[in-house]
Amino acid sequence: MNIKKYILSFFLLISLSLFSQEVAEKRDAPKPEIKISYLDSIKKTFVRDDLASCVDSLWLKELTDLDLYNNLSQDIQTINFDEQVDYELPTEVLKARLQEMDEKSPFHIEYNPGLENIIKSFLKNRKRAFERLMAISEYYFPLFEEALDKQNVPLEIKYLAVVESALNPKAVSRVGATGLWQFMYQTGKQYGLKIDSYVDERSDPLKASEAAAQYMKNMYAIFGDWDLVLASYNSGPGNVAKAIRRSGGQQNYWNIRKNLPKETQGYVPAFLATMYIYEYHKEHGIKPERAPIKHFATDTVMIKKQISFKQISDLIDIPIAQLQILNPSFKLNIVPSYKDQAHYLRLPQDKMAVFTSNESKIYAYVDREANLREKPFQIVRPIVPQDSINTLQRLAQAKVRYYRVKRGDNLTTIAQKYDVAIEDLKKWNNIKGNKVAYGKNLRINGTDVEQKLSAVAKVEVDKKAVIKDSLGSKMDSFYVVQKGDNLSAIAKKFNISVADLQEWNKLTNNNIQLGASLQIAKNSIKEDVVAAPERKDIQYVVQKGDNLGNIAKKFGVSLDDLKQWNNLTTNSIALGSTLIVAKNEIAIVTNKAPVASFKKKEEYSAPATEYYVKKGDSLYSISKKYPGVTISDLKKWNNIKDEELKPGMKLKING
Incomplete structure (x- = not known):
């Protein structure tokens, strides 16, 4: 027996030591590094309050659900006032309660069978809906009462928003009325509610309530009766005026009701029924939910x-x-x-x-x-990333401006403001007609700089050809991938095969990236480039908000260089003055045809060359074989009226 105890103790001791060692190893083992996002890192530094939000997902669903609005709207439109409803509410009790409400209200609250039927219908079929509405109203009613009180409008009109929208600010009717108070577009504009692509103040509880209170006040000045004000809110003052005339001049809602639009006939009774249920909900066992916010x-x-x-x-x-x-x-x-x-x-x-x-x-x-995020209107990097091209890119980007259209603007005034052509404005912003929308951002291009950028990019390729030619080698041609391009389309455009494109560019599949440079020919630059490019200073006009520091940073130069090139002794610069921002940049090269330059140069004429059209050739593909030659040049030199070519046709180049 003692031996068994010793053996058991021995195994317990070993197990305990092994367990302790395992726990120590786990404690000492390095924990894996958890990488956190930039969002998490910035949130870790936030100063936080100890309070917590008490709003839960069920309440949020309640506030965003449109079923209350849809059901209540359908009830008002379809209810039959003459159909008796079986609900336990003695008529005499109802009359007494309506009398009490009438004594405390400027509205004419009088018993009639139609009103009794709609009250009983709401109590029988919509009791659960009113429990939910009373919870939501805890949030909205204080807003309504404040706005109504400012205009000295009866506070009972807050119940109208229940009838109009079931207290849903996102409610939209079949005819476009929007928000808690169901303003139509033009009426909302008339009462100062802003409506644009981002904002619709008809759905703003504060501003829409203020507009509704102002409307009620204005209508009361016309009709002098709050029941008729409600009717005019639903059908418009014109329909109320017509109903008064058709009723022989009577001005009580219940007397003219039969001559109002059908929906308005149920509108005021629905309002009064809603007021009754709110006032006497306890007597009917309606227990309002509590609003958590x-x-x-x-x-x-x-x-x-x-x-x-x-x-x-x-x-x-x-x-x-x-x-x-x-x-x-x-x-x-x-x-x-x-x-x-x-x-x-x-x-x-x-x-x-x-x-x-x-x-x-x-x-x-x-x-x-x-x-x-991806930026619009980016300038594609040139094929040869020389310093001169990068400088001009910065200059072009600095020249691109944006203008937000204001009230009273038109294309003519904007074009005059920036000294550009109207047609250019349309082209840069893809505008088809002559109208421009208020609030739209228009791009204003520095066209002269962008043209120079294109020319210098072309010149840099030619310059490289001259250098390589002097070393006894030839230059390859490149193409920058544009939006919508694919390998097949590029190969067809330059009359080459997809296999060649893949081989020359070391591509393993057919995928290409927007803006990538592709080699599209071997030995395509000819040896007839005859002159190196001329270099020239690049200038910049000082804009509002500029200083020497940001101009130097913008163009990648030092502050001392800027001051030396422009003979400046201080850091002060005048708005509109011209500064040299780059020295000895490439300006022009003479080739078989002149390249666009900073200053118009004398035309250079080279000996004529002949080319025999091959199968698959087009004027575009042929012009690309001769740098500086355009389709218009080919047509002019060869008296071509259209673009139809036939294999074997002889063309003059630079004739």
Whole structure:
């Protein structure tokens, strides 16, 4: 028995030592390095508030769900006021309650069988919907009451938004009425609501409520009766005026109701029924849900740079759906930034604390995201990356400007402002007609610089040919891949095979990248290049906001060089003055045909050359065989009227 105890103790001791060794090894083992993203790294530095958002996904779904709006709208349009509804609500009790409501309200709240039927219908079929609506109204009603009170409009009109939109700021009717108060496009514009590609203030709870209150006040000045104001809000003041005339001049809603549009006949009763249910919901066993977020728990911040809901959500950990509910006027889930207009982002107070405490980091992240995106209007790098071409690229990029169209602008005034042709403006911005949209960004090109860039890129190839020719070798030709190109199309364009393209460019498949340089011929530059390029200083006109430091950085030169080349003793420069920003850059080369240059040069004439057309040739492919020769040149020298060529035809080159 003792032996068994010793053996058991021995094995327990060994097991314990092995376990301790394993635990120590695990503790001492190096932990794998976890790489974090730039987003995570910037969020780690955020100053955070201890509060947490109390909004859950179910509440967000409740606020964004359109089923309440659709069902309530259908009820109002289709309900039969003459059809009795079986619901336990004594008529005498209802009359007494309506009398109490009438005493406290400027509306004419009187019992009639049609109103009783719609109240009973809502209570029987829409009790659950009103429990949800009462929860949502905890957020919106304080906004409505404040806007109505400013215009001295009855606060009961807040119930109208329930009838109009079921308190959904994204609700859109079949005829285009939008938002909590269902403004039509023209009416919204008339009452100062901004509507553009980014923003629709008809969906802004604050601004739309202010516009609705102003509308009610204006209509009351016309009709002097709040029931008729409601009717005019639904059908327009013109239809109400016609109903009054058709009723022999009577001005009580219930007396003219039969002469109003069918939808408006149910509109005011639906409003009164909604008011009744809100006032007496406890008596009917309706238990409102509680809103986990109220208006007073939010705040706004002015946005300084365009930012998307996705970026805000990633940075401060707030659901995009919640951003949409708090900021329903932003149509594309983007808060834009205009120079002449401010836009505000509404956030829960705890998230507002995080945002405002880390604004500089947030905008730094936005800038980084913008820089990573593909940029439009980029200038393709020339085939031969010489210093002179890079300098001209920088110059061309500096000359490209953008202009946002303002009210009152047209193509003529913009063209005059930048001293460019209207046709160029249309071409640069793909404009078909003569109209330009307000707010559109127009590109203004420095055309002279871009033409020079193209010419110098061509010159650099010719220059390299001269150098290589002097060493007894020949120059290959290259082609920069354009949008829409593929190997087959490029091979057909230059009358070569796809196999040759793959061999010359060491391609293992048919994939090519936009902007890549492809070798498209062997020994294609002829030995008739007769002169090296001339060099010339490049100048730059000082723009608003320029200083010597940023100009030097822009063109890759030193501050001392700029001052020396321009005989400057200080760092001061005048707006509009001309500075030399590059010395001895390539300006022109004389070849078989003159190349576009900074200054018009004397034409150079070379001996004529003959070329016999081969099968598959075109004027374009032939012109490419002779640098500097254009299709127009070939037509002129050979008296060609169209582009039809026949194999064996003799062509004069540089005739």
